[in-house]
Amino acid sequence: xxxxxxxxxxxxxxxxxxxxxxxxxxxxxxxxxxxxxxxxxxxxxxxxxxxxxxxxxxxxxxxxxxxxxxxxxxxxxxxxxxxxxxxxxxxxxxxxxxxxxxx
Numbered sequence: 645x646x647x648x649x650x651x652x653x654x655x656x657x658x659x660x661x662x663x664x665x666x667x668x669x670x671x672x673x674x675x676x677x678x679x680x681x682x683x684x685x686x687x688x689x690x691x692x693x694x695x696x697x698x699x700x701x702x703x704x705x706x707x708x709x710x711x712x713x714x715x716x717x718x719x720x721x722x723x724x725x726x727x728x729x730x731x732x733x734x735x736x737x738x739x740x741x742x743x744x745x746x747x
Contacts, residue, residue, distance in 0.1 A: 741747070
């Protein structure tokens with residue numbers, strides 16, 4: 645008998661929790677749907693001149709010839725150092741190959 649009463653109590657408790665969550669989800673979904681409908685109407689009916697958009701990115705870029713020149717020279721020096729170190733590495737590798745293998 646206690647098994648039956650326990651199962652029945654569990655079913656009633658589970659049904660109550662299910663009903664509570666179901667009702668909560670339904671209520672919130674209805675409220676969100678109403679809010680979205682109102683916001684959609686505001687967006688569609690809003691005048692387009694209230695807020696001007698930002699200028700395009702191409703208009704916001706400022707030409708800086710000195711900075712460009714310094715960056716170009718820096719990049720050339722870095723490339724030169726990289727090429728020099730690469731040459732040293734190749735020569736060291738060739739020397740090590742010659743010492744190890746005698747060719």
